[in-house]
Amino acid sequence: MSAALSVEGLTTSLRIDGVWRDAVRDVSFELARGETLALVGESGCGKSLTAMTVMGLLPAGVGRLSAGRIVIDGVETSGLAEAQLEKVRGDAIGMIFQEPMTSLNPVLTVGFQIAESLIQHRGLSRRQARERARELMELVRIPAAAQRLDSYPHQFSGGMRQRVMIALAIACEPKVLIADEPTTALDVTVQAQVLDLLGSLQRDKGLGVLLITHNLGVVATNAQRVMVMYGGDVVESGEVGAFFANPRHPYSRALLAAMPRVDRPTADLSPIPGQVPTLADMPEGCRFQSRCPLREEACARRPPLTPLRDDPRHLTRCVVTAREAS
Amino acid sequence: MIAYLAKRLLLAAPTLLAVLTLVFVLVRIVPGDPAFVILGDQATPQALAELRGRLGLDQPLWRQYAAFMSDVLTGDFGRSLVTNRPVMTDVLAVLPYTIELTIASLIIGVVFGVPLGVWAARSRDGFADWVARIVSLAGLSFPAFVSGIMMLIAFAIHFRWFPVISKGVPLTDPVERLRSLALPALNLGLIMVAYLTRVTRSGMLKAMSEDYVRTARAKGMPTTIVIWRHGFRNVLIPIVTVIGLYLGVLIGNSVLTEIVFNRPGLGKLIIGALEKRDYTMLQGLMVIYAFIIVVVNLLTDLAYGLVDPRVKTT
Numbered sequence: 222m223s224a225a226l227s228v229e230g231l232t233t234s235l236r237i238d239g240v241w242r243d244a245v246r247d248v249s250f251e252l253a254r255g256e257t258l259a260l261v262g263e264s265g266c267g268k269s270l271t272a273m274t275v276m277g278l279l280p281a282g283v284g285r286l287s288a289g290r291i292v293i294d295g296v297e298t299s300g301l302a303e304a305q306l307e308k309v310r311g312d313a314i315g316m317i318f319q320e321p322m323t324s325l326n327p328v329l330t331v332g333f334q335i336a337e338s339l340i341q342h343r344g345l346s347r348r349q350a351r352e353r354a355r356e357l358m359e360l361v362r363i364p365a366a367a368q369r370l371d372s373y374p375h376q377f378s379g380g381m382r383q384r385v386m387i388a389l390a391i392a393c394e395p396k397v398l399i400a401d402e403p404t405t406a407l408d409v410t411v412q413a414q415v416l417d418l419l420g421s422l423q424r425d426k427g428l429g430v431l432l433i434t435h436n437l438g439v440v441a442t443n444a445q446r447v448m449v450m451y452g453g454d455v456v457e458s459g460e461v462g463a464f465f466a467n468p469r470h471p472y473s474r475a476l477l478a479a480m481p482r483v484d485r486p487t488a489d490l491s492p493i494p495g496q497v498p499t500l501a502d503m504p505e506g507c508r509f510q511s512r513c514p515l516r517e518e519a520c521a522r523r524p525p526l527t528p529l530r531d532d533p534r535h536l537t538r539c540v541v542t543a544r545e546a547s
Numbered sequence: 548m549i550a551y552l553a554k555r556l557l558l559a560a561p562t563l564l565a566v567l568t569l570v571f572v573l574v575r576i577v578p579g580d581p582a583f584v585i586l587g588d589q590a591t592p593q594a595l596a597e598l599r600g601r602l603g604l605d606q607p608l609w610r611q612y613a614a615f616m617s618d619v620l621t622g623d624f625g626r627s628l629v630t631n632r633p634v635m636t637d638v639l640a641v642l643p644y645t646i647e648l649t650i651a652s653l654i655i656g657v658v659f660g661v662p663l664g665v666w667a668a669r670s671r672d673g674f675a676d677w678v679a680r681i682v683s684l685a686g687l688s689f690p691a692f693v694s695g696i697m698m699l700i701a702f703a704i705h706f707r708w709f710p711v712i713s714k715g716v717p718l719t720d721p722v723e724r725l726r727s728l729a730l731p732a733l734n735l736g737l738i739m740v741a742y743l744t745r746v747t748r749s750g751m752l753k754a755m756s757e758d759y760v761r762t763a764r765a766k767g768m769p770t771t772i773v774i775w776r777h778g779f780r781n782v783l784i785p786i787v788t789v790i791g792l793y794l795g796v797l798i799g800n801s802v803l804t805e806i807v808f809n810r811p812g813l814g815k816l817i818i819g820a821l822e823k824r825d826y827t828m829l830q831g832l833m834v835i836y837a838f839i840i841v842v843v844n845l846l847t848d849l850a851y852g853l854v855d856p857r858v859k860t861t
């Protein structure tokens with residue numbers, strides 16, 4: 222069975238002040254059915270941009286896919302015309318966005334917003350789609366679903382809106398779901414409920430989930446594999462267990478060290494010194510070198526993403542730590 | 548919805564009352580007094596006293612106010628000082644012309660302005676955007692009498708497609724009536740086109756960059772549906788606002804248009820009343836205008852209830 226989503230050498234360029242610069246470079250990964258792959262990294266490293274590229278939602282004239290192949294449920298979507306892409310989006314792949322408060326249309330009923338893609342992709346009649354929307358609202362555990370079909374988004378709380386977003390994204394039973402920080406805007410208890418919900422949908426429907434998050438705790442409990450991005454590069458990827466036990470890239474280590482933990486005093490909290498360089502003054506070679514404690518001469522050339530000898534599924538883009546591992 | 552309507556009506560009542568009081572006060576604080584203003588400084592004391600008696604100006608103020616209010620509320624605005632016909636009769640005779648002109652220019656504004664605004668937003672800085680900019684600049688900067696005269700010269704005198712003078716076409720001749728309406732409505736409609744193009748363009752640019760439009764695209768909705776159902780539906784809210792606001796402006800602007808095209812209407816009635824110092828007529832017209840504005844506001848509120856579910860209509 223083919224992967225739910227496979228991405229090869231994806232490179233996204235942004236036009237900034239009239240110059241095209243690579244904001245995401247050479248990203249490759251496969252997402253199996255039923256698997257959760259977490260994508261982490263600090264703000265601005267290109268997580269959402271990667272997601273938008275996979276969805277084919279880059280803003281025209283500002284962003285473009287400059288290299289790479291994207292295959293969604295066996296269909297290559299890179300290079301497809303907009304009209305063809307529309308048939309895949311919302312059908313084979315769905316997406317949940319970071320901002321539940323603004324991602325729903327304020328003048329359309331939630332029932333219709335959920336039903337809309339079923340009418341579009343599945344040719345359901347309005348009545349059938351409405352009935353299915355009610356079932357989906359029950360599935361995402363919105364109480365009194367039947368009465369709330371005709372409610373508008375402003376009548377829902379943030380957590381309930383995010384549930385509507387989930388219902389809307391999975392309406393056509395996609396093979397891939399991209400969840401871009403689905404819980405950041407929500408309070409902690411609602412966060413847990415929403416993640417639980419995603420987990421159970423995933424088990425029931427064999428959904429492949431690309432989970433974008435800032436929260437390493439969420440990664441540890443919800444994902445099987447993790448991919449760390451820095452400045453548009455994937456700098457490390459591996460199984461969640463191996464990653465947390467033995468992070469290889471200096472950036473991942475810094476990220477883990479900066480994470481608050483209950484078993485350590487907060488005085489140990491070490492934020493990563495320095496800032497991500499802007500796209501215009503990204504260094505040649507390793508993009509993390511300006512902030513890296515292990516920096517050496519070889520870092521001036523771009524390091525390849527190297528599999529570790531003892532665990533070939535664990536890769537790091539660092540000449541120093543790759544050497545130390547073997 | 549019915550309850551909402553009733554509530555709005557109740558809210559409109561004090562506004563109307565306040566405006567009526569204002570009209571009453573305005574007319575009475577004219578320097579000298581209305582009788583003096585009407586007859587001028589050559590008038591004999593007898594003539595002044597006689598007119599004051601006829602207008603009830605010799606009564607105590609509270610009695611004048613009570614009489615004014617009860618008259619106005621029963622639809623009696625007195626008689627014109629010039630023609631001696633009831634003010635209401637003269638107003639009702641020209642009201643249909645003003646209403647048809649306003650509605651026709653509103654329709655022209657919506658039919659041309661809204662699609663032009665959407666189109667302009669779609670091709671930002673492209674050809675359509677340029678067309679939209681020129682149209683809205685022209686509509687906002689040409690005084691109505693200049694564009695009106697230009698239209699008359701081109702379409703009525705040179706090409707002879709439309710009559711030069713549209714005075715007094717009866718309601719029973721719809722074809723002629725439409726022909727005589729075309730140029731004035733176009734002239735006045737140009738202003739509405741300008742306002743609506745602007746608000747639609749900026750509204751669409753904003754809406755299309757909203758997160759919910761991204762959601763609609765992520766669902767795979769075709770571009771036309773994204774534009775109209777998801778983007779444009781939200782722009783209806785500012786469009787209603789602009790229509791509500793500028794309908795009043797439109798009625799005011801109709802004065803120039805009515806003069807240029809020599810069309811009967813409220814605007815011409817006002818000019819005539821001003822020239823001849825027909826003070827009862829002016830007072831009546833002010834009340835009618837206030838009433839029209841209140842009705843327009845009421846309709847605007849109702850329209851809000853239709854286009855924006857966040858407005859509580861219960």
Ligand SMILES: Nc1ncnc2c1ncn2[C@@H]1O[C@H](COP(=O)(O)OP(=O)(O)OP(=O)(O)O)[C@@H](O)[C@H]1O
Pocket residue numbers: 235244262263264265266267268269270271280283500
């Ligand atoms: N529309 C755009 N125009 C210009 N630059 C953009 C645009 N979208 C993203 N960028 C830039 O691309 C880079 C990657 O942004 P992206 O949104 O992917 O970050 P992210 O990893 O999702 O961050 P966050 O965790 O804050 O969501 C950033 O430097 C950002 O400034």
Ligand SMILES: [Mg+2]
Pocket residue numbers: 268269270319401
């Ligand atoms: Mg993001």
